Amino acid sequence: MLPLQIHLTLPPWIGDVADAMRRYASDAERVGLAIELSRHSADHGGGPFGAAVFDRDNGRLIAVGVNRVIPQSCSVAHAETMALMIAQQRLSRHRLNEPDGYFVLACSAQPCCQCYGATVWSGIDELLIGARSEDVEELTAFDEGPLPSDWIGELERRHISVRRDILREQARTVLAAYGTSGMVY
Amino acid sequence: MLPLQIHLTLPPWIGDVADAMRRYASDAERVGLAIELSRHSADHGGGPFGAAVFDRDNGRLIAVGVNRVIPQSCSVAHAETMALMIAQQRLSRHRLNEPDGYFVLACSAQPCCQCYGATVWSGIDELLIGARSEDVEELTAFDEGPLPSDWIGELERRHISVRRDILREQARTVLAAYGTSGMVY
Numbered sequence: 148m149l150p151l152q153i154h155l156t157l158p159p160w161i162g163d164v165a166d167a168m169r170r171y172a173s174d175a176e177r178v179g180l181a182i183e184l185s186r187h188s189a190d191h192g193g194g195p196f197g198a199a200v201f202d203r204d205n206g207r208l209i210a211v212g213v214n215r216v217i218p219q220s221c222s223v224a225h226a227e228t229m230a231l232m233i234a235q236q237r238l239s240r241h242r243l244n245e246p247d248g249y250f251v252l253a254c255s256a257q258p259c260c261q262c263y264g265a266t267v268w269s270g271i272d273e274l275l276i277g278a279r280s281e282d283v284e285e286l287t288a289f290d291e292g293p294l295p296s297d298w299i300g301e302l303e304r305r306h307i308s309v310r311r312d313i314l315r316e317q318a319r320t321v322l323a324a325y326g327t328s329g330m331v332y
Numbered sequence: 333m334l335p336l337q338i339h340l341t342l343p344p345w346i347g348d349v350a351d352a353m354r355r356y357a358s359d360a361e362r363v364g365l366a367i368e369l370s371r372h373s374a375d376h377g378g379g380p381f382g383a384a385v386f387d388r389d390n391g392r393l394i395a396v397g398v399n400r401v402i403p404q405s406c407s408v409a410h411a412e413t414m415a416l417m418i419a420q421q422r423l424s425r426h427r428l429n430e431p432d433g434y435f436v437l438a439c440s441a442q443p444c445c446q447c448y449g450a451t452v453w454s455g456i457d458e459l460l461i462g463a464r465s466e467d468v469e470e471l472t473a474f475d476e477g478p479l480p481s482d483w484i485g486e487l488e489r490r491h492i493s494v495r496r497d498i499l500r501e502q503a504r505t506v507l508a509a510y511g512t513s514g515m516v517y
Binding site: 148149150151152153154155156157159161162165167208210211216217219220221222223224228229231232233235236237238239240241242259260261262263264265267268269270292293294295296298301 | 333334335336337338339340341342344346347350352393395396401402404405406407408409413414416417418420421422423424425426427444445446447448449450452453454455477478479480481483486
């Protein structure tokens, strides 16, 4: 018999960090949550990456994600894909902004090649980034993978605006602590 | 309360098409299965894409996938990501070929930008492709998204070999039938 399903979960400590009742109003509050998730993930033995999806219009938090690759035996289960999949299932929409709305994906670090592609189909309107890929590759052993040379332009042409270097130093601090912890991903 | 999990399933007809006991020995048999999955998926109202993961050494089928974007409200749930995630969970490995083995991902059509990135982290050794991206975009309304200009070279440098145009005409036939069916994805 071939297996016909997949089940992915987030860790139980998520509720200690992400507040479903809070309104996250600014870029810094949104990326700040993603960085806090990345820090807790690393502290709990996971990959040092966090992401969150927000409704821009009211600042409401729709879903969060952290890297679950190793505990779930799933290379797809990055912070960004977890947050996007859970947000889409929560809203019963395969594109978050169809038929309406304006959604933001905030990431502790620039999405890798897989999550970059995933954002293209996700129905987000805005991508907020903490650390750059070069920070990830400088401070940890992670590879970010191959991207189109004009990766920001390709997103903007698809009506996804990109802002980066938001709380970059704070995001770098988490990556640096992970990179020197001796943990191998 | 924030949702903390995601559950994705394949349709119940999979067992009518994919044979867990058969040995799929050649490139044509492997891509042929992916194309048959794409055809059945389209016939059952899904996206016209199929994929399968094989153990090269014995021809054993590890997992299959079809496009589940709309029924599961999940833009990540493409045929390739479904097959890779299910194969990895089945083998309890987040990289299929670690610590050992040689794994093949066969696709009815060239992976889009998201699935391209997903293959990089998946631990496959070989990517087999039926239809090209230009076939998909010529024959259907699907966009394949932005890729690195030397996308094949980037995979080969990461020890993933690529062979394409396998049963290309057969794969094109499924896409053409879908494209003229009036179904909108």
